[in-house]
Amino acid sequence: xxxxxxxxxxxxxxxxxxxxxxxxxxxxxxxxxxxxxxxxxxxxxxxxxxxxxxxxxxxxxxxxxxxxxxxxxxxxxxxxxxxxxxxxxxxxxxxxxxxxxxxxxxxxxxxxxxxxxxxxxxxxxxxxxxxxxxxxxxxxxxxxxxxxxxxxxxxxxxxxxxxxxxxxxxxxxxxxxxxxxxxxxxxxxxxxxxxxxxxxxxxxxxxxxxxxxxxxxxxxxxxxxxxxxxxxxxxxxxxxxxxxxxxxxxxxxxxxxxxxxxxxxxxxxxxxxxxxxxx
Amino acid sequence: xxxxxxxxxxxxxxxxxxxxxxxxxxxxxxxxxxxxxxxxxxxxxxxxxxxxxxxxxxxxxxxxxxxxxxxxxxxxxxxxxxxxxxxxxxxxxxxxxxxxxxxxxxxxxxxxxxxxxxxxxxxxxxxxxxxxxxxxxxxxxxxxxxxxxxxxxxxxxxxxxxxxxxxxxxxxxxxxxxxxxxxxxxxxxxxxxxxxxxxxxxxxxxxxxxxxxxxxxxxxxxxxxxxxxxxxxxxxxxxxxxxxxxxxxxxxxxxxxxxxxxxxxxxxxxxxxxxxxxxxxxxxxxxxxxxxxxxxxxxxxxxxxxxxxxxxxxxxxxxxxxxxxx
Numbered sequence: 305x306x307x308x309x310x311x312x313x314x315x316x317x318x319x320x321x322x323x324x325x326x327x328x329x330x331x332x333x334x335x336x337x338x339x340x341x342x343x344x345x346x347x348x349x350x351x352x353x354x355x356x357x358x359x360x361x362x363x364x365x366x367x368x369x370x371x372x373x374x375x376x377x378x379x380x381x382x383x384x385x386x387x388x389x390x391x392x393x394x395x396x397x398x399x400x401x402x403x404x405x406x407x408x409x410x411x412x413x414x415x416x417x418x419x420x421x422x423x424x425x426x427x428x429x430x431x432x433x434x435x436x437x438x439x440x441x442x443x444x445x446x447x448x449x450x451x452x453x454x455x456x457x458x459x460x461x462x463x464x465x466x467x468x469x470x471x472x473x474x475x476x477x478x479x480x481x482x483x484x485x486x487x488x489x490x491x492x493x494x495x496x497x498x499x500x501x502x503x504x505x506x507x508x509x510x511x512x513x514x515x516x517x518x519x520x521x522x523x524x525x526x527x528x529x530x531x532x533x534x535x536x537x538x539x540x541x542x543x544x545x546x547x548x549x550x551x552x553x554x555x556x557x558x559x560x561x562x563x564x565x566x567x568x569x570x571x572x573x574x575x576x577x578x579x580x581x582x583x
Numbered sequence: 584x585x586x587x588x589x590x591x592x593x594x595x596x597x598x599x600x601x602x603x604x605x606x607x608x609x610x611x612x613x614x615x616x617x618x619x620x621x622x623x624x625x626x627x628x629x630x631x632x633x634x635x636x637x638x639x640x641x642x643x644x645x646x647x648x649x650x651x652x653x654x655x656x657x658x659x660x661x662x663x664x665x666x667x668x669x670x671x672x673x674x675x676x677x678x679x680x681x682x683x684x685x686x687x688x689x690x691x692x693x694x695x696x697x698x699x700x701x702x703x704x705x706x707x708x709x710x711x712x713x714x715x716x717x718x719x720x721x722x723x724x725x726x727x728x729x730x731x732x733x734x735x736x737x738x739x740x741x742x743x744x745x746x747x748x749x750x751x752x753x754x755x756x757x758x759x760x761x762x763x764x765x766x767x768x769x770x771x772x773x774x775x776x777x778x779x780x781x782x783x784x785x786x787x788x789x790x791x792x793x794x795x796x797x798x799x800x801x802x803x804x805x806x807x808x809x810x811x812x813x814x815x816x817x818x819x820x821x822x823x824x825x826x827x828x829x830x831x832x833x834x835x836x837x838x839x840x841x842x843x844x845x846x847x848x849x850x851x852x853x854x855x856x857x858x859x860x861x862x863x864x865x866x867x868x869x870x871x872x873x874x875x876x877x878x879x880x881x882x883x884x885x886x887x888x889x890x891x892x893x894x895x896x897x898x899x900x901x902x903x904x905x906x907x908x909x
Contacts, residue, residue, distance in 0.1 A: 479648060480647065483703050
C-alpha cells in the first residue's frame with residue numbers, strides 16, 4: 305500500500321477531506337493571526353462594550369469592548385499550539401517507549417507497561433489538571449500536561465503494533481542476515497507501525513483542543529493577556545444574561561475544530577485500512 | 584569421505600506452555616525431540632511431516648532464529664549454537680519463507696530488500712550493490728528495472744522470486760526453504776521449484792527443503808527425512824523412500840498422494856486413525872503406535888531408534904529391529 309493510494313482514498317472520504325482543509329485553514333490562520341485580526345485583540349474600548357455583530361465588529365465586542373472576531377482568530381494560535389504539543393510529546397516519548405517495550409519484551413516490557421497502565425487509570429483531564437497544578441499554572445505548562453497525558457495511548461499503540469511486526473517474516477529475514485535491534489527498529493518496525501500511529505496523532509488533535517479549552521476555562525491554562533477559546537468562554541459565561549452571543553463564537557470554533565480532528569482521524573483510518581469502512 | 588556442510592546432533596527444542604504464578608514453567612511442548620541430520624554440500628534434503636511435527640522449527644534453528652534447547656548444530660565443524668559464530672557464519676545460511684506476502688517489507692523497494700543483507704554485512708559500494716541487485720533480479724527471471732518498485736506491485740510468484748534473490752545475494756552455502764511453494768498456484772509451483780534447481784546447479788549450494796506436500800519434495804530432493812511428532816521416522820535417498828518406504832508412517836503418507844493415473848487408482852490406501860497426539864504429551868514408546876496400523880504390543884513400551892535398514896535408508900521402527908541384528 306503506497307502513500308499515493310492512501311492519499312487517493314483519503315481524498316474520496318469527503319467529510320474527512322473537507323475537515324482536513326478546515327484544519328489546514330485554521331493552521332494558516334494561526335500562523336498569520338496578527339496580520340489577519342482587524343483590531344488589536346487586547347485593545348479595550350470601554351465606550352463600545354457588549355456590542356452586537358456589525359460591519360465594524362463582525363462578532364461584536366465583549367464586556368471590555370474588545371473585538372471578539374480578533375480574539376477568536378488569536379485563539380486559533382493557542383489551540384494549534386496545544387495540538388502540536390499533544391502530538392510531538394507523545395510521538396517523541398510514548399512511541400519510543402512502546403517500540404522498545406514491544407521489541408525487547410520480558411521485564412522491560414512489564415515495567416514500562418505497568419507504569420502506562422497506572423497512568424491510563426487516571427482520567428485524562430484530571431491528570432492534566434494535576435500536572436498543571438504541580439508544574440505551576442501557565443499556558444505553557446498546561447500544554448506540556450496535555451502532551452504527557454497522551455503518552456500512554458501512544459505507548460500502548462506502538463507496543464501492540466511492534467509485537468505484530470516483530471514476528472513478520474521480513475523481520476526474521478533481516479535477523480538471519482545479521483540485523484541488530486537498531487537496524488530492525490528503524491528499517492522495519494517504525495515504517496510499518498507509522499500508519500496507525502499517525503491516525504492516533506490526528507485523533508489526538510481534537511483531544512488536545514478540547515483539553516486546552518477545558519484547562520483554560522478552569523483558569524489553569526491561558527492567563528490574560530493570553531487568548532484562548534477556553535478563557536473566552538469562561539469570561540462570556542459570566543455575562544450570559546447580558547449577551548448570550550459571546551459564548552457562541554469561541555464555543556463554535558472549539559466544536560468545529562474538535563469535530564474536524566475526529567473526522568480526519570476516522571478518514572485516515574479508513575484510507576489506510578479500507579476494510580474498516582463498513583464499521 | 585566428504586564432510587557434511589551442516590550437521591545436527593541430537594537437537595531438541597522445547598517450548599514452554601503457559602507459566603505458573605511466579606513464571607515457573609513446568610509444561611513443555613517438545614517440538615523437536617532429538618533429531619540428528621547431516622546435509623552435504625550441493626545436496627537437497629527434504630523434510631516432510633504433518634503440521635506441528637517440528638519441521639519448521641528445525642529450519643529456524645539451522646538459520647539461527649531460535650536456539651536448540653539441547654544438542655548442537657555444526658556448520659563445517661564449527662558450532663553454531665553460540666551467538667558470535669552465528670554472526671560470522673550468518674551469511675552462509677539463508678532462508679526462503681512460505682508466505683511471499685509477509686516476507687517482503689511493504690515499505691521497502693525491491694532493490695533495498697535484495698541488497699539489505701549486503702548493507703548489513705557492509706559489502707560493496709552503492710554502485711556495486713546496485714549492479715548485484717540487477718544481476719540477481721535477472722537471475723531469478725525478473726526485469727532489472729523492477730528494483731525501484733514496491734512489493735505490492737508484484738504477484739505471489741514474483742514475490743517468491745524476489746525472496747529467492749534476497750536469499751542468494753550473500754552467496755550462501757545453504758538455503759532453508761520453509762514451504763516455499765505451498766502458498767503458490769500449482770502452475771507457479773513448478774516454475775519456482777525449477778528455478779531453485781537451476782540455481783543449485785549453477786552455484787552448488789545445498790537446500791534444506793521443508794514441505795508438507797510430498798510431491799514437491801520428490802521433485803527437488805536428493806534425500807528425504809520424514810518427521811513425526813518431533814522425531815525422525817525415516818531418512819532415505821529419495822528414490823529409495825518412494826519405491827520402498829519402510830516406516831508405516833511413510834507408507835501412509837505416500838498412499839495419501841492423489842494418483843493421476845486411473846489404472847493405478849485401485850492401489851491400497853492406508854488411512855490413519857485418530858488425530859496427531861499433542862506434542863506436549865507424546866505417547867510412550869513409539870510415538871506413532873497410537874495410529875500405526877502395524878502396532879505391536881512392544882511398541883507401547885520400547886522407543887525405536889533410527890537405524891539403517893538398507894544402504895540408502897534409515898528407519899525408526901521396531902518392525903525392522905530384527906533385521907539389524909542379523
